[in-house]
Amino acid sequence: DAGVTQSPTHLIKTRGQQVTLRCSPKSGHDTVSWYQQALGQGPQFIFQYYEEEERQRGNFPDRFSGHQFPNYSSELNVNALLLGDSALYLCASSLVGSQPYEQYFGPGTRLTVT
Amino acid sequence: GNSVTQMEGPVTLSEEAFLTINCTYTATGYPSLFWYVQYPGEGLQLLLKATKADDKGSNKGFEATYRKETTSFHLEKGSVQVSDSAVYFCALVSGGSYIPTFGRGTSLIVHP
Numbered sequence: 568d569a570g571v572t573q574s575p576t577h578l579i580k581t582r583g584q585q586v587t588l589r590c591s592p593k594s595g596h597d598t599v600s601w602y603q604q605a606l607g608q609g610p611q612f613i614f615q616y617y618e619e620e621e622r623q624r625g626n627f628p629d630r631f632s633g634h635q636f637p638n639y640s641s642e643l644n645v646n647a648l649l650l651g652d653s654a655l656y657l658c659a660s661s662l663v664g665s666q667p668y669e670q671y672f673g674p675g676t677r678l679t680v681t
Numbered sequence: 682g683n684s685v686t687q688m689e690g691p692v693t694l695s696e697e698a699f700l701t702i703n704c705t706y707t708a709t710g711y712p713s714l715f716w717y718v719q720y721p722g723e724g725l726q727l728l729l730k731a732t733k734a735d736d737k738g739s740n741k742g743f744e745a746t747y748r749k750e751t752t753s754f755h756l757e758k759g760s761v762q763v764s765d766s767a768v769y770f771c772a773l774v775s776g777g778s779y780i781p782t783f784g785r786g787t788s789l790i791v792h793p
Contacts, residue, residue, distance in 0.1 A: 571724065600780070609685070609770055609783030610725070623780060657724060667779040668715055672724030 569594060571660050571673035579679045580648050588643040588676045592660030598622075599641040600670065601633060602657040610657055616641050617663055645678075653680045683708045685771050685784035693790045694761055702756040702787045704745075704771035712775035714738075714747050714754040719768045719786070728756075728769070766791045 572591045580586050592599050598617045602610035612625035616635035635641045639660075645652055655677050661670035688703040706712065713732040717725040729738035734749035743758045754771060771784040 607785060609772070609785050611783075612780045615780070623778075625780070659724075667713070667774040667781055668727050668730050672726070674722060674724045 571658055571671050573658050573673040573676050575676060577677045582648055582680055584648050585646045588656050590641045590658030592639050593671045596660035596662050597639050598661045598663050599635060600659045601643045604655040604657055648680045650680050683773060683775050683782040685773055685782055687771050687784035687787050690788035691790050695792050696763055697760045700758040700761045702769055704754045706752050706773050708773055708775040710775050712773040715772045716745055716756050717770040761791045763791045763793055
């Protein structure tokens with residue numbers, strides 16, 4: 568049973584560019600959450616998707632947007648990249664209504680903005 | 682708002698040493714508390730949890746007790762192994778939100 572997968576593993580972008588990160592949830596899961604983990608920091612919640620709609624959002628600007636597809640996979644888009652967007656981006660999947668500790672994390676995508 | 686404070690790392694120990702990683706929290710209401718572990722190149726994994734005061738979470742030899750009076754949830758292990766080397770995150774969920782608040786993480790390095 569495949570767990571949560573993310574692509575790409577690493578990415579280097581230039582300031583001002585746009586980036587798209589992808590996530591496939593664990594089999595049977597229907598909810599996807601995205602987190603930003605800056606170096607030396609804990610994960611910070613960006614947003615959560617269920618039924619192809621954004622359900623909750625953390626304290627992140629509109630430059631961060633997402634999408635969920637009918638197969639429950641998800642994308643995170645970041646526009647007008649800033650140096651401060653350099654981080655590990657984590658995707659976590661869960662089943663709607665499950666406990667918060669029942670979400671499974673992917674290995675992350677390391678984004679470097681130069 | 683909710684917040685979690687962890688001791689700074691790295692924590693460097695020899696194999697079979699005793700481990701304590703301190704975690705204190707601030708939260709509205711009655712939070713549930715968690716420890717996650719992140720091995721190199723992998724995602725976060727739930728290590729243990731406690732959902733009410735005085736509960737003790739345990740897994741893989743690790744333990745943590747939910748202390749409401751000191752707002753703490755310290756992680757302990759009696760005898761660490763090299764394979765325990767990882768980053769450990771304390772987290773909480775509270776106030777009706779199902780979104781966890783994480784601490785900054787504490788890196789543990791265990792030498793043979």
